[in-house]
Amino acid sequence: MELRGWKYEGRKISEKLHRQILEITGILKDTEKSGGRSWRSLQEYMAEELGTKPGQIRTIKRMMEEFGILKKGVLKSSEIPDREQIYTKDGRLLLELLEMEQLMSQCLTEAHRQQMGVLQEIYRLCYQKALISYTCEKGMLHPLKATLKALKEYEYLDYWEWYLLNTVIRRDDDVGQEEELGRLIEEYRAGKLSFGAGAIVENKLSHIYVPGNFAYGGFLLEEGDHLDLRLTLNGEYRELAEKIINER
Amino acid sequence: MAGEAERMIDEQIDARLRKIMEARNLYDSAGHMPEQKPDYRESSPDSSERRLEARKPRRQKLHPLNQILYGAPGTGKTYATVEYALAILENRAVSEGPASYQERNRQMEAYERYRASGRIVFTMFHQSYGYEEFIQGIRPGLSGETVSFQVADGIFKKMADTARKDDENSYVIIIDEINRGNISRIFGELITLLEEDKRWGEQNQIAVTLPLGELFAIPNNLYVIGTMNSADKSISLIDAALRRRFDFVELAPRPELIEDTGLRNVLVRLNRYLRQELRSTDLLVGHSYFIGKQEKELGTVMNRNIIPLLYEYFYDEEAKVKKALECISGSSFEVDDTGNRRIRVKEKVSQ
Numbered sequence: 238m239e240l241r242g243w244k245y246e247g248r249k250i251s252e253k254l255h256r257q258i259l260e261i262t263g264i265l266k267d268t269e270k271s272g273g274r275s276w277r278s279l280q281e282y283m284a285e286e287l288g289t290k291p292g293q294i295r296t297i298k299r300m301m302e303e304f305g306i307l308k309k310g311v312l313k314s315s316e317i318p319d320r321e322q323i324y325t326k327d328g329r330l331l332l333e334l335l336e337m338e339q340l341m342s343q344c345l346t347e348a349h350r351q352q353m354g355v356l357q358e359i360y361r362l363c364y365q366k367a368l369i370s371y372t373c374e375k376g377m378l379h380p381l382k383a384t385l386k387a388l389k390e391y392e393y394l395d396y397w398e399w400y401l402l403n404t405v406i407r408r409d410d411d412v413g414q415e416e417e418l419g420r421l422i423e424e425y426r427a428g429k430l431s432f433g434a435g436a437i438v439e440n441k442l443s444h445i446y447v448p449g450n451f452a453y454g455g456f457l458l459e460e461g462d463h464l465d466l467r468l469t470l471n472g473e474y475r476e477l478a479e480k481i482i483n484e485r
Numbered sequence: 486m487a488g489e490a491e492r493m494i495d496e497q498i499d500a501r502l503r504k505i506m507e508a509r510n511l512y513d514s515a516g517h518m519p520e521q522k523p524d525y526r527e528s529s530p531d532s533s534e535r536r537l538e539a540r541k542p543r544r545q546k547l548h549p550l551n552q553i554l555y556g557a558p559g560t561g562k563t564y565a566t567v568e569y570a571l572a573i574l575e576n577r578a579v580s581e582g583p584a585s586y587q588e589r590n591r592q593m594e595a596y597e598r599y600r601a602s603g604r605i606v607f608t609m610f611h612q613s614y615g616y617e618e619f620i621q622g623i624r625p626g627l628s629g630e631t632v633s634f635q636v637a638d639g640i641f642k643k644m645a646d647t648a649r650k651d652d653e654n655s656y657v658i659i660i661d662e663i664n665r666g667n668i669s670r671i672f673g674e675l676i677t678l679l680e681e682d683k684r685w686g687e688q689n690q691i692a693v694t695l696p697l698g699e700l701f702a703i704p705n706n707l708y709v710i711g712t713m714n715s716a717d718k719s720i721s722l723i724d725a726a727l728r729r730r731f732d733f734v735e736l737a738p739r740p741e742l743i744e745d746t747g748l749r750n751v752l753v754r755l756n757r758y759l760r761q762e763l764r765s766t767d768l769l770v771g772h773s774y775f776i777g778k779q780e781k782e783l784g785t786v787m788n789r790n791i792i793p794l795l796y797e798y799f800y801d802e803e804a805k806v807k808k809a810l811e812c813i814s815g816s817s818f819e820v821d822d823t824g825n826r827r828i829r830v831k832e833k834v835s836q
Contacts, residue, residue, distance in 0.1 A: 269764060330729040337505075355501050362498045369490055480490040 240400040240436050242443025243380050244373045248300050249446055250364055250453040257297050258306070259335045260287055265318060277314040304367040306331055331363050365454045369481055377408045380447055381456065385478045386415075388457060388470045391422055396466040397432050398422055399444050410485070492689075499677065502729070503669075536700075538650055540686030543705040545655065548573045549732040550681050553663060553711040556736035558794060559771025562712040563661055565736060567596045570605050570657040573708050583742050599657075606644050607659045610666025619671045621695055636697050649685055649704035656707045663711030668727045678703045679730050715767035716798070738771045747780040747816050754812035755791070759798065762805065768798050783818050787830045796827065803828060 248254055264270050264283055271279055280291040287294070301307040306328035312318055324332065338356050341349040368381050383406045387394060394402060405418040424430040448468050452459045455474050460467045470478060543550075554562045554569065571592060572579040584592060599605040616622065619639040638646070641658060648656040660666075668676065675693065678701075682689045685702035692702040711731065738756055743749040756769045774790045792806065799805040806828055810820050813830055821831040 267764070269760070326729065333728050352505050355505055359498055359501050362494050362501070366491055366494050369494075477490055477493060480488075480493060484488045484490060 238404075238430070238432070238436070239438045240397075240404045240432065241438060242400060242440030243378070243403045243447055244440055245443050245446040246296055246299050246303060247442070247446065248296050249449040250300075254297065254300065255335065255360070257287060257289075258301060259332075259339060261294070261297060261301075262332050262335070265323070271318065273317060275315050275317055276312045279318070301328070303371055304328075304331075304364065305370065327363065327366070331360070334359055361453075361455060364450075365456070365477070368450060368454045368456070374407050378406065379409055381451060382409060382481050382484070384448070384451060384468075385456065385470065386482050387418065388468060389478070389482060390419070392469070394468045396444055396464050397425060397436075399448065399466065399468065400432075400437055401425065403440075403443055403447075503674075537685060537692055537702055540649065540652070540690075540704055540706075542687055543684070545576050547576060547578065548708065550684060550705065550707070551679055551709045551711075551730055552732040552734055553713050554734050554736055555713040555715045557738060557767060557769040557771050558714055558716050559773040559790075560736040560738055560769075561771065561773050562714070562736050564773065566607075566659045566661070566710050566712060567592050569710050570599070570659060570708075571595055573657050573710075574599055574604060574655055576655075603644075603647060603656075604654060605657050605659065606640060607661065608640055609661040610663055610671065612665060612667070614666045615670055616673045620673065620675060620701075621697055621699070642701065645701070645703050645707055648707040649702065651706065654706065658707065658709055660709065660711045662714065663727075664713045664717060675701075675703070676727070676730065679709065681705075716769075716794075735766075736771075737766070738769050740772055742772050743775045744777075745775070745779050748775045748778060748783060748786075751775075751783065751812050751816060755809060758809050758812060762809070763798060770794060780816060783813065783816055784830050784832060787813065787818070792828065792830070 261283055264279070264286060270282070274282065280294045283294045284291045298307065298312060302309045305325050307323055308325055308328075311323045334356050338353055341353055341356075369379070371381060372379055383402065384394075387398075387402050387406075391398070401421050402418060405421065406414050408414060421430065444463075444466055448457060448459055448466075451457050452471075455471055456478060458469050458471050460469075548569075552569075554565055556562055568584070569579055596605060600607070617639065619641045621636065621638050621642050644656055644658055648654075672679070677683060678691055678693065681687065683691045683703075684705035684707075685692065686705040690702065692700050695701050709731075738752065740749045740752045740756075743752060752770065752772060752775055759769050760766065770791055774786050778786060787810070792810075795806045795809050799809070803822075807820060807822060810828065810830060813819070817833055818830045819833050821829045
């Protein structure tokens with residue numbers, strides 16, 4: 238059986254990504270730096286400033302679209318970005334917070350430390366919102382919902398079960414696909430089904446990026462890596478998980 | 486899939502934003518916030534005992550319900566509120582072009598008519614403005630010969646109550662210098678009610694019981710226009726709670742509106758320098774100081790309006806102010822840095 242991972246962007250939510258988003262938005266905001274440049278030329282400039290490659294800037298841009306910070310498709314290669322129009326409302330909020338945090342970090346008082354702690358909580362909540370809305374399969378599938386549903390049903394998922402989930406579930410709440418997944422997991426856990434190298438033929442790093450982001454959002458816990466991977470629900474957000482599972 | 490889960494997260498974000506907002510305003514929120522927090526309830530008009538009149542969802546969506554016009558001093562923010570308010574009440578797009586003398590007169594006449602009928606209210610926030618003046622408070626009054634205390638509605642509550650009962654018309658409250666007031670103190674917990682989807686009549690409408698017992702909601706036909714001087718406070722530093730509930734419209738300096746070519750060039754050169762030196766679009770000079778003026782008045786405008794601003798922008802660093810004043814080169818004025826006073830400009834002495 239061939240296994241296929243869900244589509245992902247090749248970046249995980251992390252402190253480094255936070256910082257890069259902040260630097261990119263800083264350049265976009267600074268008309269001295271970005272004024273008059275097309276997005277294509279800006280990518281090269283940003284890559285130089287951030288010490289990375291233009292391809293990475295494009296990935297971060299797509300992450301920013303996925304997280305609902307940037308409006309989708311507003312940064313076009315040949316056009317000069319209109320800094321007033323490119324951000325979503327939630328995106329503006331997140332950027333305000335990132336800027337506020339940067340200012341606070343320049344003057345680290347006890348009050349600022351406490352407020353920065355609250356900001357971290359808000360980031361996590363913003364990312365939770367973004368992860369709930371994150372879709373693939375042309376909007377037909379909400380991977381977070383599918384993952385939470387499977388973890389609730391099967392208690393945990395290991396490396397191969399993660400790819401079984403990805404391969405079989407391609408639409409939200411599709412009873413036929415869910416029954417098929419149930420049957421395959423049962424066979425796999427009974428030792429009647431096994432996989433070897435080369436079984437995964439598409440999106441082979443999905444087990445790193447997708448659950449990695451869900452774990453960063455607090456929805457699940459990750460233990461081990463690669464073949465030893467084990468995903469379980471994070472009890473702290475059980476109520477929220479239930480709400481996501483039950484949403485139509 | 487934007488349902489209950491997202492609402493649950495939004496509430497948690499709001500709670501944390503309020504926490505930060507209050508922390509950032511500690512020095513004046515203490516003792517000013519209403520002690521009793523409003524009792525929030527999501528309610529449909531039929532389920533509440535002391536119910537508010539039902540309203541239909543908003544059809545007119547040309548304009549955001551909450552917007553702030555921001556820009557450097559002299560960019561015509563307060564001037565523009567007239568056109569923005571009229572555009573809302575007349576359900577048309579905002580005219581961006583310059584208004585002729587006659588057009589402006591017509592605008593002002595219409596504005597005055599709406600103001601007289603109570604559909605436009607203009608107010609200004611200042612540092613001691615509070616919840617009691619804006620929403621509701623207890624004020625002393627004379628009853629016969631004795632002083633008694635009565636509940637008095639503030640300007641915002643009065644307008645919200647009137648608008649809520651009117652199914653036909655829109656209403657506009659203009660809050661000049663919105664960033665000078667302490668938002669958390671003035672709106673208290675009611676800031677949540679400003680959000681478009683929580684306005685009375687909309688899907689997630691919310692009514693609250695005010696500290697003095699009355700049921701209150703902000704209707705979906707009450708528009709709020711604020712103005713904000715971005716030189717006072719960069720918009721990236723304003724309270725996050727306010728930031729996320731308003732749309733922001735930048736009013737930039739528009740030298741093309743200045744008729745006198747010499748003055749127009751002065752402003753263009755000055756702003757080019759400020760932008761380069763201060764690396765900000767917040768710390769510029771607007772066109773309104775020069776509107777309707779001629780070059781012979783340059784000295785008065787510079788000495789009375791622009792130079793004090795430049796001293797503020799450059800934190801009294803005279804060398805930079807002097808450098809900024811190179812913008813007048815080519816005019817019949819020159820810099821005068823003699824004497825024990827601030828730099829001025831004076832008319833060149835003809836040889």
